[in-house]
Amino acid sequence: MKQMIKVGLYGAEFFARHGYYHEEQILGNYFTVTIEATFDQQHPDLNDDLERTLNYEHLHQITGRQMKEVKQLLESVAQGIADEVMAQFPYINNLAVEVKKLNPPLKGRVAASGVTVYVNAG
Template structure:
């Protein structure tokens, strides 16, 4: 089973350069997790505790988006570690962070990093 949070938008102050940390930027976060439901879990019980709550995925991302980092690689890794700690039964986690308008004066829609975990 796959549960995904797609295109969560945040305005934050991540960036290597001081001007990025001062002016901020728009970031897009995707979180995709995969797990194997058991016969007594999510698909049959209709209990949110037997699956991954995408609202909690958003809360984890939001917490880290509010804590500036120089590298979005670091940011994505911190989000991944929190998701993994909260949901120890996951088989796979992918975190994608897109930084919109990353280069002043250049025509680039976004840069993206992806970090992943496979059990």
């Protein structure tokens, strides 16, 4: 029987300077990132071994690096995270990377705007 594993990082918060408008890149804003990845169980028994699974600490580190690279579009931010995750963990079958900008500079109160990139690799 084939088993799938899903690993997630939910609502990781970062301060970054992404935005289309110059003011957004100067002032910065808070963003949250959620990542969900599925993959085939690589070994019949994981034996509680961190090296045999997708490490969500690595997902957080990848996201932190990507959030430091200022981009105009949330799509570009999410795609950059997805690309680096897939490069480091090529055995992932499905990946979803959601980036939300908290309190975006819009007329009226908006909790967040967001983009999700989906990768189906297998």
